[in-house]
Amino acid sequence: QVQLQESGPGLVKPSETLSLTCSVSGGSIGSYYWNWLRQPPGKGLEWIGYIYYSGYTKNSGTTKYNPTLQSRVTISIDTSKNQFSLNLNSVTAADTAVFYCARSGGFNYHLDFWGQGTLVAVSP
């Protein structure tokens, strides 16, 4: 059974960079699409983007981002650690949310495994 676990600071200052890592266990990180999503408190879900690692080039993946966040987002992968990461720069209070990592089994595929989520607050 694949398991995902988010980790990172729970508090980030405005204008700084939010950095989170998702650790994948119980399966290989290769040949799947690895997603980040967020959910502001009391609100709905927003897809941030994904990275796809084909397994051919170490630590290199294909990314796709939500256009609303594309200018501020970077998703990367570390195959040696079975982890992928999210960087969101120039954060404001509007970026306060629970951040989830999730797996999709292929291109244009549903999200079948999710992490438990981690709350990140943006505040001075």
Add this chain to the structure above:
Amino acid sequence: EIVLTQSPGTLSLSPGERVTLSCRASQSVSNRYLAWYQQKPGQAPRLLIYDASSRATGIPDRFSGSGSGTDFTLTISRLEPEDFAVYYCQQYGSSPYTFGQGTKLEIK
């Protein structure tokens, strides 16, 4: 971007009742690439239905999905106490992948 509109926003029902939730898309969802997720307070969403009508592993058969094009539904044939939660639809046929705003099922 495909906008998904779920209705109603909140439903108050009793255990044992049958319920149908609606998800309407602003444009056609390709290949019926629509999923339904259940979310309980403090938990991550859980996949219920994918490709509009396929049940995910371990999901009871009281959950069923249908629809195509722009209109999709999730039906729970007989509500159990553990089914009271928020339900989201999501389309993954075109990027950016988008979610509906959710329907909350509450106990009457």
